[in-house]
Amino acid sequence: MFSAPDDATAQRMRTARAFACTTLALTDLAEKPVWGYAGRTLSGAVATSAQGTGWLRVVAEHPDKAHGKLWDGPKTAQRLLPPEIPRPVLHYVHDWQAAGWAYRAELYQHMDATVISRSPVLARDPALPEAWWGKLRTALDSLAETPTERTAVREEYIRRAVPEYTGCDVGEIEWATAHGDFHWSNLGGPDLTVLDWEGWGRAPVAFDAAQLYLYSLHVPTTAARVRQALTHILDTPAARVAELTICAQVLQAADRTPFYKELAGPVEEYLHVKYGRTAPAPFRPRSDLMMRQIWR
Structure with a gap:
């Protein structure tokens, strides 16, 4: 968990999170969403019609880097890792680009831990x-x-x-x-x-x-x-x-x-x-x- 980034980055990521919530028909429940390093990610609880409470993680990257190991790690983990490893289920992934940035919204199971x-x-x-x-x-x-x-x-x-x-x-x-x-x-x-x-x-x-x-x-x-x-x-x-x-x-x-x-x-x-x-x-x-x- 990290501190909020500079104002411009923070505003851009909040806008991206709001877009993801609208696109995926989610209700934002996070009063204080969680920042990743340098504002690269923004995460917090959401309400969904299908799964109840979920966890939305929005990732931002330059378009030429929006691929490969880090970008696809959560998707491959969901598909390939055994159930003995306790982790949130990744329900859905949505990608888009805006104003020179690539974004990925990852909707996870909300964990009580x-x-x-x-x-x-x-x-x-x-x-x-x-x-x-x-x-x-x-x-x-x-x-x-x-x-x-x-x-x-x-x-x-x-x-x-x-x-x-x-x-x-x-x-x-x-x-x-x-x-x-x-x-x-x-x-x-x-x-x-x-x-x-x-x-x-x-x-x-x-x-x-x-x-x-x-x-x-x-x-x-x-x-x-x-x-x-x-x-x-x-x-x-x-x-x-x-x-x-x-x-x-x-x-x-x-x-x-x-x-x-x-x-x-x-x-x-x-x-x-x-x-x-x-x-x-x-x-x-x-x-x-x-x-x-x-x-x-």
Whole structure:
């Protein structure tokens, strides 16, 4: 979840949402619709004649980019992913263009689950029930085995960014299917719901588990719970590349994205303790014992 964009973008997206509601015969119920990054998406509850309450997500893109992996991710997820992965049903898609922009309206099932965090990076223990953690493990195991030709993380990026930002070599990469953006503002509770399927595809084994774990480092109790629930994939040699790739992503974007900046310190500490990276001044790592209590 992100702040509202500049006024011109906000007005353009509100106009697009109103158009979608009129075209699809929906009643807008969202008093405070939810913004995506830089105003690229605008989402909120609507009333429908067929399904009752639904959720309308409007996506905007330049016409020459309105295709491919991100654009079609939700449609392919609806068609190809197994039912063991709890997610809103995508009922309908409508595309149009206006004033130099391409738009897509996606009408989803409205879920009762509440997004766990307004930021991708966790700030407090969400106190999730035991059943949530069991469903999380089942969902990620089922997703990992789903065949796809989509790519979530490119090998070229991994082999460039990991040495540059972590100082570690990459070595052999084992691949599995992943959500690709598996953080706390894309997860709902107390019943597990997984949102935002734009970027799913092939990634290093344990990529989603590693992201959820590293995005929990501000809350050691939750980080330890993630590690416990997903130890069967996180505590394997194959997970090393996934962890290093997530660390590289965070450190690469830390100077321009606030929540990555907040996470950069704990990620540096994690790299120092687990992978022996020399910490940069003025960074002062916590004790090795404290960090090992988090990641073991």
